Amino acid sequence: MPTPRLPSGIHVFERGWLSANNILFTGGDETLLVDSGYCTHTQQTLSLVEKVLGNRSLDLLANTHLHSDHCGGNAGLQARYPSLQTLIPPGHARQVEQWDTTTLTYEPTGQLCPKFTFDQLLCPGEEIWFGNTLWEIHAATGHDPHSVIFFEPVEKILISADALWENGFGVVFPELEGDSAFSDVAATLSLIGQLNPATIIPGHGRVFSYTPEILTIANRRLESFVASPVRHGRHAVKVLIKFKLLEVQQQPKSAFIEWAARTSYFEQIRMRFFEDVPFAVWIEKMFDELVAAGVAKQEGENLVNL
Ligand SMILES: [Zn+2]
Incomplete structure (x- = not known):
């Protein structure tokens, strides 16, 4: 159109x-x-x-x-x-x-x-x-x-x-x-x-x-x-990470994980929807899903915006 x-x-x-x-x-x-x-x-x-x-x-x-x-x-x-x-x-x-x-x-x-x-x-x-x-x-x-x-x-x-x-x-x-x-x-x-x-x-x-x-x-x-508020929670986490990735363009994955750990919204979302999964495992999985979705890529230590 x-x-x-x-x-x-x-x-x-x-x-x-x-x-x-x-x-x-x-x-x-x-x-x-x-x-x-x-x-x-x-x-x-x-x-x-x-x-x-x-x-x-x-x-x-x-x-x-x-x-x-x-x-x-x-x-x-x-x-x-x-x-x-x-x-x-x-x-x-x-x-x-x-x-x-x-x-x-x-x-x-x-x-x-x-x-x-x-x-x-x-x-x-x-x-x-x-x-x-x-x-x-x-x-x-x-x-x-x-x-x-x-x-x-x-x-x-x-x-x-x-x-x-x-x-x-x-x-x-x-x-x-x-x-x-x-x-x-x-x-x-x-x-x-x-x-x-x-x-x-x-x-x-x-x-x-x-x-x-x-x-x-x-x-x-x-x-x-x-039907699945958890799906919305997962979507929201990825949107928030992608937003940061758009801002910084690239940085070591470890720096991202540290940033997520001190950014209280992430823990709040985890506690609400993903309480059974430890934070480090959960946030790592979210990064992996962004890479799998083709909106980020890993280059050595760095996570790079795509
Ligand atoms: Zn808005």
């Missing part, structure tokens, strides 16, 4: 998986960027934005949610554009104020996110101008209990963050922490079905045309996780 065309004034920077996509709006008096990528890619984010804006400044920055791959560039953008106004969903506003890196998950997942500040909230149920188009703010629980997604009802464009991708959706983090959230994923997918978008700009991957088949794929994936 060809990539759908977007109205002028909307620029999508399709990034990889370490950095979420960024969406730059230039159509109105005020420029606005949705999501800022991962911190190690900040220079790339700045140059993508600067290349489109030229001498214009970036006025507003809106985060769909506060995972490190969506807001890791916030600090760099705030430094580059001192009058930038930053908008975040309300759920973790206090934790951002206090810079509570545990609740914000950067510490327990072993991910990096430089401290940033915010100015305004993106409250579900309200509307907001992105450039010269008016967008609805919707809550999108599941992947992240505090995530929002944005919908433009005239052109029927959805900015879906990690709630819906062309082939599924992001890890359901609350499920790893002992909260049930698969039903939240189902509710969010159902909301998206009701919005019935024409075009989706996902948090990762290319822009795509929405069809009911996209929801079927996501629902099927959800059903497989509901």
